[in-house]
Amino acid sequence: DSGVTQTPKHLITATGQRVTLRCSPRSGDLSVYWYQQSLDQGLQFLIQYYNGEERAKGNILERFSAQQFPDLHSELNLSSLELGDSALYFCASSVGGMENSPLHFGNGTRLTVT
Amino acid sequence: DQQVKQNSPSLSVQEGRISILNCDYTNSMFDYFLWYKKYPAEGPTFLISISSIKDKNEDGRFTVFLNKSAKHLSLHIVPSQPGDSAVYFCAAPQKGAGNMLTFGGGTRLMVKP
Numbered sequence: 001d002s003g004v005t006q007t008p009k010h011l012i013t014a015t016g017q018r019v020t021l022r023c024s025p026r027s028g029d030l031s032v033y034w035y036q037q038s039l040d041q042g043l044q045f046l047i048q049y050y051n052g053e054e055r056a057k058g059n060i061l062e063r064f065s066a067q068q069f070p071d072l073h074s075e076l077n078l079s080s081l082e083l084g085d086s087a088l089y090f091c092a093s094s095v096g097g098m099e100n101s102p103l104h105f106g107n108g109t110r111l112t113v114t
Numbered sequence: 115d116q117q118v119k120q121n122s123p124s125l126s127v128q129e130g131r132i133s134i135l136n137c138d139y140t141n142s143m144f145d146y147f148l149w150y151k152k153y154p155a156e157g158p159t160f161l162i163s164i165s166s167i168k169d170k171n172e173d174g175r176f177t178v179f180l181n182k183s184a185k186h187l188s189l190h191i192v193p194s195q196p197g198d199s200a201v202y203f204c205a206a207p208q209k210g211a212g213n214m215l216t217f218g219g220g221t222r223l224m225v226k227p
Contacts, residue, residue: 033213041219042217043158043217090157090158100163100207102160103160103213107156107157
């Protein structure tokens with residue numbers, strides 16, 4: 001158990017809809033990261049937050065947004081969903097926002113857009 | 115541009131033998147590398163890392179080798195066990211980008227009893 005909690009585990013929704021994925025980091029971790037894993041693809045970095053502030057941004061679509069709250073949990077909002085957004089979404093956390101600290105991943109949310 | 119590549123999508127090894135998983139990178143700024151293991155329906159789990167000031171790091175049955183001149187690293191598992199069957203990812207943090215990890219595409223290891 002990595003200590004990172006993601007909810008829900010599965011989500012099925014229709015095109016055009018909006019969903020929110022939630023992540024609680026390990027106790028004491030200040031950084032939260034979001035990754036997307038599409039079918040047959042590796043893990044693609046979306047965004048990183050450190051202590052409530054955005055720290056780094058990857059290839060995150062404009063339809064997607066995220067935030068980290070004062071209690072350090074994070075939410076990833078996906079809107080105007082398309083079939084291609086179907087993927088596994090992983091949250092990870094680390095102690096700091098610095099380089100070279102291993103990330104600890106949750107078990108992911110599987111999003112299916114129909 | 116894939117900065118971290120794992121060219122073997124799968125590898126099959128007999129139990130007790132050595133498993134060698136390979137990873138190549140193109141960004142010469144990378145100076146730290148990590149290996150993650152992923153079981154189905156779970157998130158990736160950190161396995162072992164190596165800094166570019168070293169060429170080898172060992173942790174139990176797992177050893178990572180780094181060849182900076184070739185921009186190549188490998189993960190050795192000796193002896194391989196059926197429980198090692200998983201997808202293995204190598205990754206490297208982008209310099210100056212927080213702690214953003216760039217992952218390879220993964221290699222599925224199957225260890226046969």
